[in-house]
Amino acid sequence: MNPIRPTRILGLDPGLRRTGWGVVDCAGARLIHVAHGVIAPPQEIAFAERLLFLFEAVSAVIAEHAPDEAAVEETFVNNNASSTLKLGHARAASLIAPARAGLPVAEYAATVVKKAVVGTGGADKSQVGFMIARLLPAAGKTTADAADALAVAIAHAHARTARNFRGAA
């Protein structure tokens, strides 16, 4: 395999109350933690303003860390139609911001993300957090939302490395 310029991946775990984000450099099979965080819009502002807050905060993360690609978790679809609708709104902010910055945006189901990081699609949050600490020791302490976002970035790193191998075969 040829040496590969590291690809910087932005992972996003979207939510209206909290959107987790994580940036990881991926050079072949090597993963390097860059940064992570959680975006929490003030809850007392109007709905459109909360979405704008998410959109602008994701755009600011992109401006600061200049990722090459983005990956967004396919959020759990709730039985409650009203909360599903809200989730869709929040997720759009995490999709439009990187698309607007010209990044390719991949989407991964939560089960695919868990499988990539823990080895099983049925893993719980504590297992994801444990594996993020092992795979990205430089990340230090992460909240569940940031750990999930880093896990999405790792799932994308794996998927694109697998594609590169297939492409080279």
Added chain:
Amino acid sequence: MNPIRPTRILGLDPGLRRTGWGVVDCAGARLIHVAHGVIAPPQEIAFAERLLFLFEAVSAVIAEHAPDEAAVEETFVNNNASSTLKLGHARAASLIAPARAGLPVAEYAATVVKKAVVGTGGADKSQVGFMIARLLPAAGKTTADAADALAVAIAHAHARTARNFRGAA
């Protein structure tokens, strides 16, 4: 009542396949049609790109017509969770774009919009189209999506005039 500088209102009827928009000037009880149209993103592009298309097209309408305020229909919540989630995404594009342009963004339930235009919350699409042709004769022929968007703008015009009357009392 003092003479009022016309307020320009952008009405939006969001949808992933078609987002209707309509711009109306409102001076007291007088309504003047400015423009309307339908945004239909290409369906073969990636989901994030379709959302970006909606976002940028709504932003372009705002740049061209310079509305003072925006009003967005509260889209029907479907029983199908997956289409409800998609609807949420599309709606976010119609909320973030005007919020980003600094416009106040109001939201109105479909029943409130129909009641404002037709007089009953249970009106069907043809009744809305008929009343739009009566209230805004300059609009000419409108598709259902554009008529709905103009109806949202009218509903907002009525609501804000009612607020001004209350404010003046």
